[in-house]
Amino acid sequence: MKINRHSCYKVIAILIIVIMAIAFAFPLYWIITGSFKTAKAINATTPQWWPSEWVLDNYQKLFSRQSAPLWELKIPLIKAAFRGPKVPAALRWLVNTVFMAVASMLLTCATSAMAGYALAKKRFIGRTVVFSLIVCAMALPKQVILIPLIREMSSLHMYNTIWAVILPIVGWPFGVFLIKQFSEGIPGEMLEAARIDGASEWKTFSTIALPMLKPGIGALAIFTFINSWNDYFMQLIMLSSTENLTISLGIAKLQAENSIDFGLIMAGAAVAAVPIIIVFIIFQKYFTKGITMGAVKG
Amino acid sequence: MSRALVRRETVSGYLFMLPCLIFFLGFVIYPMVQCIVTSFFDSTMNRDDIFIGLGNYAELFQDKIFLGALRNTVIIVIVSVPVVCIFSLWVSSVLYDLSGPLCSLFRCVFYLPVVTGSVAVTVVWKWMFNNYYGIFNYLGKNAGLIDKNINWLGDERFALGCIILILLTTSVGQPIVLYVSALGNVDQALVEAAEVDGATRLQVFWKIKWPQIKPTTLYILVITTINSFQCFALIQLLTSGGPNHSTDTIMYYIYYNAFKLYRYGYGNAMGVVLAIIIAVLSAIQFKASKSD
Numbered sequence: 153m154k155i156n157r158h159s160c161y162k163v164i165a166i167l168i169i170v171i172m173a174i175a176f177a178f179p180l181y182w183i184i185t186g187s188f189k190t191a192k193a194i195n196a197t198t199p200q201w202w203p204s205e206w207v208l209d210n211y212q213k214l215f216s217r218q219s220a221p222l223w224e225l226k227i228p229l230i231k232a233a234f235r236g237p238k239v240p241a242a243l244r245w246l247v248n249t250v251f252m253a254v255a256s257m258l259l260t261c262a263t264s265a266m267a268g269y270a271l272a273k274k275r276f277i278g279r280t281v282v283f284s285l286i287v288c289a290m291a292l293p294k295q296v297i298l299i300p301l302i303r304e305m306s307s308l309h310m311y312n313t314i315w316a317v318i319l320p321i322v323g324w325p326f327g328v329f330l331i332k333q334f335s336e337g338i339p340g341e342m343l344e345a346a347r348i349d350g351a352s353e354w355k356t357f358s359t360i361a362l363p364m365l366k367p368g369i370g371a372l373a374i375f376t377f378i379n380s381w382n383d384y385f386m387q388l389i390m391l392s393s394t395e396n397l398t399i400s401l402g403i404a405k406l407q408a409e410n411s412i413d414f415g416l417i418m419a420g421a422a423v424a425a426v427p428i429i430i431v432f433i434i435f436q437k438y439f440t441k442g443i444t445m446g447a448v449k450g
Numbered sequence: 451m452s453r454a455l456v457r458r459e460t461v462s463g464y465l466f467m468l469p470c471l472i473f474f475l476g477f478v479i480y481p482m483v484q485c486i487v488t489s490f491f492d493s494t495m496n497r498d499d500i501f502i503g504l505g506n507y508a509e510l511f512q513d514k515i516f517l518g519a520l521r522n523t524v525i526i527v528i529v530s531v532p533v534v535c536i537f538s539l540w541v542s543s544v545l546y547d548l549s550g551p552l553c554s555l556f557r558c559v560f561y562l563p564v565v566t567g568s569v570a571v572t573v574v575w576k577w578m579f580n581n582y583y584g585i586f587n588y589l590g591k592n593a594g595l596i597d598k599n600i601n602w603l604g605d606e607r608f609a610l611g612c613i614i615l616i617l618l619t620t621s622v623g624q625p626i627v628l629y630v631s632a633l634g635n636v637d638q639a640l641v642e643a644a645e646v647d648g649a650t651r652l653q654v655f656w657k658i659k660w661p662q663i664k665p666t667t668l669y670i671l672v673i674t675t676i677n678s679f680q681c682f683a684l685i686q687l688l689t690s691g692g693p694n695h696s697t698d699t700i701m702y703y704i705y706y707n708a709f710k711l712y713r714y715g716y717g718n719a720m721g722v723v724l725a726i727i728i729a730v731l732s733a734i735q736f737k738a739s740k741s742d
Contacts (some may be wrong), residue, residue: 162544162547165544166544166548169541169544169545169556172541172560173556173559173560175619176559176560176562176563176619177559177568177576178561179526179563179571179575179578179619180563180566180574182565182574182577182578182585183570183574185690186574186577194583195582196583197582197583198588199583199585199586199588212481217548226516226725227555235497243532253490255545255559259473262469263469263470263473264467266467266469266470267466267467267469267470267471269465269466270462270463270464270580271467272468274459274460274462275456275459275466275729276459276460276461276462276463277460277462278454279463281472282467286474287674289474289478289479289482291672291676291710291728291732292482292725292727292728292729293676293679293680293701293724293728294478294703295483295680295682295701296482296722296724296725297481297482297484297712297721298704298705298708299485299488299708299717299718300481300482300484300485300718301477301481302486302708303484303714304477304481304484306481307503314695319473319476319477320477322473322477322479323473323474323476323477323478325470325478328470328474349480350704353462353465353466357466374729378565379697381567382540382565382566382567382568382569383684384567384683385682389705389708396579399570400567400569400570401569403569404569404573404687405569405572406547407576407687412580412583414577414580415582417573418573418574418577420573421570421573421574422570423568423570424567424569424570425565425566425570428565428566428567429562429565429566432561432565433558436554436558440557440627440631443624443627443628444627444628444631
């Protein structure tokens with residue numbers, strides 16, 4: 153009798169979860185199907201649950217708007233700039249976004265790996281102070297610093313460049329915290345043995361610690377990549393001219409300019425969301441690990 | 451440790467920390483200090499800052515829009531934090547019993563709205579809530595719940611509720627991942643022992659599992675609170691704080707002051723107040739979870 157009641161609860165629970173899961177997946181389904189619908193289907197008062205006619209109009213419209221050089225390399229000292237061929241602005245936004253996410257990822261991983269290792273394994277003076285500062289900073293909302301950051305970036309002549317978005321992401325200490333947790337697991341005797349053998353500090357780090365930190369760094373890399381791709385707030389306050397936008401920001405701008413051309417906006421949303429979802433699905437395991445490791449000692 | 455060793459450790463420690471410290475001090479700590487300092491100044495574009503002491507703070511607590519934004523923020527936090535925690539705990543407790551691939555499939559689906567990104571999620575919801583072409587009005591009318599189209603986002607009565615609903619869908623992904631992994635780490639020997647002794651499922655949950663997943667719950671409470679306080683993209687893209695400031699949040703109002711009114715000092719004062727509120731709340735949550 154008791155077992156029966158429990159399995160009955162279980163069936164109902166799973167049923168509810170399936171319905172919830174469908175509701176959670178629906179917006180994404182709506183973006184993707186919407187982006188292939190005709191203008192008539194989109195503006196129908198009776199929604200078309202499955203597009204009766206698949207068209208590429210929305211994508212054509214998205215990629216025919218405005219144009220910008222594919223890439224731009226500015227060299228500060230000689231004031232020269234190299235530009236790529238003219239392409240649709242949406243393509244440039246994708247290039248910017250990928251560059252931003254990859255640069256944030258590499259810089260964050262490099263700085264956090266070294267700092268996290270030092271915090272866990274080096275007994276230096278002021279270690280506790282630095283670590284408490286990091287934990288306190290993590291608990292504060294990062295948007296609080298938006299106004300000072302804008303002024304700082306404009307005095308550094310980095311306002312409205314992709315670096316203004318990247319640098320604060322790299323500065324955010326979550327990665328250090330994560331790698332520190334992970335470094336605690338490195339056995340001290342191995343490091344000690346390397347030192348007695350006369351290995352330099354850097355060599356000890358790169359040949360002994362780094363290989364053991366690989367899974368942690370992998371998790372941090374994918375975590376940073378996805379988060380910086382979606383960090384709309386920082387992009388919004390730092391970037392303004394058409395050729396410097398990221399894809400999320402570009403979609404937000406499209407939306408502000410043609411608020412009822414939902415087909416066009418859905419095409420933009422699909423272009424912004426689908427690549428990152430594919431990355432997420434491929435690296436899901438590492439990503440889940442990154443989230444759970446960060447929480448081990450919140 | 452010998453003195454030489456301490457010196458060596460300190461020097462190498464800081465060398466390893468150096469790249470990280472440059473970014474951390476330069477782009478996190480320095481702006482935070484600046485934020486506190488300028489909150490005592492009347493500061494705007496193209497003019498030197500004027501020291502006004504606590505002037506910004508005094509104005510803040512008489513500013514009706516700020517108080518409204520504070521109220522909205524508190525409503526969002528009070529509604530979303532418990533709902534997110536309870537819902538994700540319940541979902542995880544069901545998912546945890548499922549087989550591996552099925553569990554990760556569902557976990558993945560609940561995480562989708564987070565990965566999709568706030569802008570893409572927001573624009574599609576804006577379409578779904580649309581007055582004429584949105585599916586909510588269509589479904590509502592067909593189910594007989596509403597008799598005429600409702601302008602969900604343009605109506606003071608509904609706008610905040612719609613925003614909270616979207617916020618919920620983008621907030622439960624991470625807690626579910628955390629809870630599933632925490633439930634997986636519960637000591638199985640204890641659970642089995644209790645079951646042998648004839649404990650009911652509810653008893654097993656409260657007496658054995660709950661104490662062990664408490665640290666996770668605390669972490670989830672803290673991050674969900676911080677996230678709800680930071681609710682910004684939704685507001686900016688859906689309603690811009692309207693209609694009639696009914697969906698302003700502190701975050702949005704800070705942005706509004708910085709970018710529309712160019713009142714930097716005033717915006718910073720709000721930032722400081724927000725940071726203090728969050729710090730106090732986190733401390734309370736921490737204390738409460740430690741005490742019992």
